[in-house]
Each structure stands twice: as structure tokens, then as C-alpha cells.
Amino acid sequence: MLSFNAARRCSSTIFRRYSTTTAETPQDPIAYCRELVRKHDYESFLISKFWPAGQQQDGYFAIKAFSTELAMVQDNVSVQTLGAVRMQFWRDAVRDIYADNPPRHPVALALHQTTQRASLPAYYFKRIIDARDEELQTTSYPTSDALVGHAESVSSTVLYLLLALRGLGSAEDLAHAASHVGTAQTLATLLWSLPHHAGQRRLPIPLDICARHGVKQEDVFRYGGGATGIDSAVYDFAVLANDHMLTAREMFKGTGGKVPAAAMPVFLAGVPVTTFLAQLEKVNFDAFARSLTMRDWRLSWKIWSGYYRRMF
Template identity: 55%
Template sequence: MEEFEFARHHRLHLDLDDHIPAFLFLLSASHFGVRMSTRTFLANRQRCILRQLPKSRHSRGLRQYATDSPQAYCRDLVRKHDYESYLVSQFYPKPKQDAYFAIKAFSVELAMVPDNVSNSMIGQMRMQFWRDAIKGISAGRPPKHPIALALHQASETANLPPYHFKRIVDARDAELQAPSHLTIDTLTSHAESTSSTVLYLLLSLLALPSSTLSHAASHLGVAHTFSKGQMVIPAEITAKHGVNQEEVFRTGPHAAGIEEAVFEFATVANDHLITAREMLNADGMGGRVPPPAIPIFLSAVPTANYLGRLEKANFNAFEPRLQLRDWKLPWQLWRSYYKRQF
């Protein structure tokens, strides 16, 4: 089985030229017969730069927490590591924004665990901390961690089901053991347990118990996971198009089959986005999002923006401009909010 050992053990990211992160391809298909060793990977450093993600502020110890309120800490974490969500926050009702940042910071914190630990055992200890934290929050005894404290305050004013938080933790824990996916179905299941579940929490935050909105949010979460700037393309797609991992590292966008694999993967993401839109049409909403739910579905705008730019780049996932922030995104968010469409 072909493995990306750096991704498995150190979670390093592949950068191009001026440290702009490219797609991280974890091609772990058993269909491939070549094993890429660390030495082989480093031999190609003239074409790529490896860096380990810097530690975030929240990894420096508990003393740092005393300088920030839990809400300010969560807001700062989201602004630094999930800027699109930070932009979307401005469209939430002011009284709900602190809770929004708490939920998003929780998601960011768990997503970054693999990048901030040296081995999966330490990562599992982090995940167990959050399982215990969720129980403590439910019992009114949150640990002295800014995100946990912020979530506790949010749960006092909104019904945030603990099982949603636990589902996210379990999915991220499983990801520590298997960071790559063999099939689209397994990646879809992971996306539903992470990105989609975050949207379920936001629906609960805004007290929107609608099955139509929940189903649409499920597809939207999958589309978001599939279209992140750092993608994990399932082995069934890479094997189908004959993508070879060593060739990807050696020649980048010129590797055989890589463009076709990216195209197929992006098409799946776009299909989920279209399905979410169609569900609003089928339910008599005329394709428009109900006003109270608009902030939640604005998360589709960065996804659609990225897929559109990827298409303009002829599905070249190594195009550096794809990793830059699009100056038009804030305007696109405002337009989507005004039209109640995504």
C-alpha cells in the first residue's frame, strides 16, 4: 500500500514556491504498488517546501488563557485559522455571535489536533480531554479552557445537543488513525460527522428545527469538506485515473491523471452544493433561504467561490492563486445575504 509517511506521522504540508499551501494529496490506495519513503520525498524538495504548521496560541499552556476572555479567544482563533467563517460571523445576530465563535473555535481546535501533535497517541489524549469537557459542560462543570468556557456560556442560552459535539470528536479521533479515505462514501461520512454536524449545531443555536434545512445543511457540509484548499482525494478516484503519488510530488500538475482526478472530485462537491439548493426549491421555498437561516447557509458562498476559481484554473490544484484570499468574497457574501440565495 502506498503511504505518505510524513502526513501519517508528522502531518506536514506541501507548499509551493512562496509558502502558499497546495493541495495535500494523501493517496493511500492499496491499488498503488510504490511506497514513498521519507528519503524519496525529501529528494524532491527542489520542487516543494515542507513546513510544519506553527503552534497556535492555544497550545502554549493554560497561563495564556488568563489574558483573554473566552469569547475573545474563540473569536481570535477563528479569525486566524478560518477566515471565511470569521467573515460569515458578521451576518449572525449580535447576541448569537459569541456562541457562533465558540462552536467554530471548537471545530477549528479539533481539526488542528493532527497538526499540533507528534503522534496519534497524544492526539487521542486531546480527544479524550474534549470528550470529558463535553460531559463537564453538560453537567455545568466546564474545564478551565477558553473554548470549553465559551461553549458552556453558549449552552446556557441555546439548546446545543451534546451528542453533536461528541460526534465531531469521534470523527476527528478516527481521522488520527486513518487520515486518508479509500472511497467517496467514507469521506462523505466523515464530512457529515464534522462539517455538517457543525451546521446542525448552528441550526440549534438559531433555534431552527427544520428537516429540510437540516438535510440541505448536510449536503452543504459535505461540499465544504470536499472543496477545502487542502483536499484528501479518495483512493478510488486516484486509482481510476492512474494517479501516481511519486509523480505528483515530482511533476506537480503535470502528473498523469491528476487533472482528471481533481475534476471528478470537484464535481462531486459541486453536486452536493446543487442538491442543497434544489432541496430549498422542492420544499416550496422558491430557492430562497428563510431569513433566520441565511447566516448558516452563507457558508456555501466560500465553497462556491473556491469551486468557481478551481474551474477557471482548469482544475489545476497547484495553482498558487487558489490559496490566496479572494477580495470579492466579502461582496459575494453580502449579495448572497441580500438575495437569500447561495
């Protein structure tokens, strides 16, 4: 394993080369962010169509690209030390963005543009970085509560930033609902990516749920969907995700379930979650079913319908 200093020198060289290339061949930061989201977070790309064109949509892509960059670190580094250095780069980048001196990385440049136009607390960006950094050192979560706390840090915090982008950062009721949608979003994502994580010898289902159903990590790594008790554990995990969605919707019971129009672009994040959980139920909670890897061609329509009904 590389020493921390050696890894840091390696990482610095990579980013220096990138910056040199960027200086020689200028690239539109927002276009870069848009393409990154399209390639690696297609559901969010579909949702972008319902953000007002211009500065609001540009800010949406900047925030989502930042989240995507950090989420990809775990799979894009060969050793933990390099991942830690990558996280330090983003800590320094956030510091420099708010000091009006962003590094020449397109996501950082796009975020800088966004922070010049909207009041986005730096704390939220730091919280996401810290949570993703901790994720590099975690192969499983001991309890459901531990995972829920992580989910709020990585996904709910992104929604807090998007609420702030819409000028709704001080609306506590919306933030409360967003915390539950974000949590459900992370849980659903982990369920969808369970086969991938198992292949990397990681088990995203909390150990307390696994213990309840007699699921052994090594069996999941070896047998996948054939592991004893795995479908029952997936069911409990999916119920936890769905409970968070129900709690989020409960926040809008006074308006018949309708979200304020200004906040609806943010809460569209709940539509893909609901869609995936319904697909998972159809395959009897077999998270390893091949059909779950295929995109739901109706998702665009469901997002459109949710937007105009103001429901998720």
C-alpha cells in the same frame, strides 16, 4: 513513539499549565474564540458579521472555534498518540461542560456559556470529536462514500449545531440541506489544501477516484500537480462537491431558491464553497495552482450579496 500513558501525562501537564495561566490572567473566552476563527478560518470570520450581535454571534464563535481547534490537531501533534490524548481531553471537556463544570480552557468556557443559553445536543460535539479522532489514523479514504460520511460528521454536524443555535434544530428540511452544504464544504477544503496534505504524505482524494484516473499516491507526493491523472481526479472530486451544493439548493426550489431568513446565517457557509469551486474551474482544475492560495477580495461582497438575496 510515546506510550499512551506517557502521552496522557504530557498532555495533562500542558493543559494544567494553560489553566494556571488562565487563572492568573483572565481572558475573555469569546474574544479568544473570535481571534482563533479570524486567524485560522477567515471565511467563517467574514460570515460572523451576518450573525446577530450578542449571544447569537458569541455562540457562533464558540462553535466555530471548537471545530477549528479539532481540525488543527492533525497538523499540531508530532505523534498520533498525542492527538488521541488531545481528543480525549475534548471528550472529557464536553462531558464536563454539560455537567456545569467546564475546564478552564477559553473554548470550553465559551461553549459552556453557549449551552446555557441554547439547546445544543451534546451528541453533535461528540460526533465531531470521534470523526476528527478517526482522521488522525487516516491518510486516505478508500471510497467517495467513506469520505462523504466523514465530511458529514466534521462539517455538516457543525451546521446542525448552528441551526440549533438559531432555534431551528428540529427543521428536518433545513438539516437535510445543511448536510449537503457541509459535505461540499469539507470536499472543497480538502481540494484547496491538497498541496499541504500531499506534503504531509496524505491524499485526501478518495482512492476510487484516483484509481479511475490512474493516479498513484507516491506520484502525487513526489510530483504534486505533475502527477499523471491528478487534474482529472481533481475534476471528478470537484464535481462531487458541486453535486452536493446543487442538491442543497434543490431543497429550496419551492421558494425560488431562497433560504428562510432565520436560517440564512447558517447557509452562508455555502458561499465560500461556490467561490472556490469557480476559482478551481478557472485554473482548469489544477489544485496546485498558486492563485488558489490567494484570498478572493470579492468574497466579502459575495457573502453580503448572498445574505440579502437569501441564496448561496
